Amino acid sequence: MMLNIHNLSNTVASKPILKGLSLTLNAGEIHAIMGPNGAGKSTLAYTLGGRPGYEVTGGTVDFDGQDLLAMAPHERAAAGLFLGFQYPVEIPGVSNVQFLREALNAQRRARGEAPLSGGEFLKLAKEKAGLLRFDMDMLKRPVNVGFSGGEKKRAEMVQMGILDPKLAILDETDSGLDIDALRIVGEGINTIMRKPDRAVLLITHYQRLLDYVTPDFVHVLAGGRIVKSGGPELAHQLESEGYEAVAA
């Protein structure tokens, strides 16, 4: 089992959001979580990532045999968790290359692996950027500064490729993407993460990303819990009938 969320509850600014959410992902699986605005989708992503202010009030999360909730955000990353942000943050004055090399080497040190040299890292970065047709020159620019919405999301996928996680939680990675970028990101997810020892939790509003990345399971999140689960056909049903009809 890659991820086992059991009865997870939390509060954000003292307000309960997740209310006993349970979900299990096995290695090799791609799960999609869909749900209306305010259901708690982004809260689930941030809580699993360990963002300050997202206070867990009950439940457990086991990640590949470890207690995820006991770990600091950087330890979760080193353990193999990647959180794709809905709104990637701009860091002026710090280049993508420097940031990602330091981040990857911090993860490698934490796992007892030797850090990559500058040359080794650039080779890796070039390969992963190529997969997503992302210009190497953009990787030399400051993190997300001046990037369009679509470029930020593609940059997130390049980061994912370089950091090579076991589990990716992608929070609305499809928002702000035009059709070409959507296809590239979808192919990126398939190439990087569609493997027997990997898993993905895709959080999305819409069915359209699922045309490119076919999930093994689809879940409906409403009122802080999973209210319905099914196969890929559930996404189509949601798209045609709406959340209210399906989740009721």
Place this chain on the structure above:
Amino acid sequence: MTVATLPTRKDEAFRYADVGALETLWPLALQQIHVPAGASDVLSIVADSSGPEAREIEIVLDEGAQFDLRVLNIAGAYGRIAVTVTLGKGARFHLGAAQLAGGDQTLEVVTEVIHAEPDAVSTQVVRSVLAGHATGTYLGKVAVARGANGSDGSQSIRAMLLDRTATANARPELEIFADDVKCAHGCAVGELDPQGLFYLESRGLPPAEAKKLMLQAFIAEAFVGAADEDALTEAALNALGALI
């Protein structure tokens, strides 16, 4: 030549000074620099004594002269760099300063830039990172004399507080007696963006490394284009590492 009387905190230029520490250093030797017409010069000061340290510098730039002053203020207990610059016609002066303080350190950069004649340009960039109970101060006056038309003076002053218990004082000041001048100042005191920190940590950087990465760019702005940019930046990063 020395600066005569020990000042008190009633003296504006010493308002935030550690007068007790200053007394042990008094009287200060005045360092005088004169750049003749058309010539250019540079000076980098790394104030990193373990004890208190204070400097008084007077720079006179003749017509068309240029001066590039860089300061890394990381003195142990108290560090003061006071500079008075007089600009001749068309002279150019640049100050890039970074101050990094923690514990009970008091650091200050005090400047008076006098545009005595027309068409001179002065730029000042000061970046402070303050932790613990440290105090970091910038007091800077740009004075444009009567008739010094075409003067251009700018001050960009920013401080980052790593703890709520640290103090930043920033007072950019303009005194203008000419009509046709361009003077700008920007001044901001802030804290590290928690969203940015979480973003960096979520990629695997431990909190201290994430902070250091975010502050590195902030400090680097003080040393951009310096003759010894790399050495200054490296010394600043080492001091930063000790602070976080």
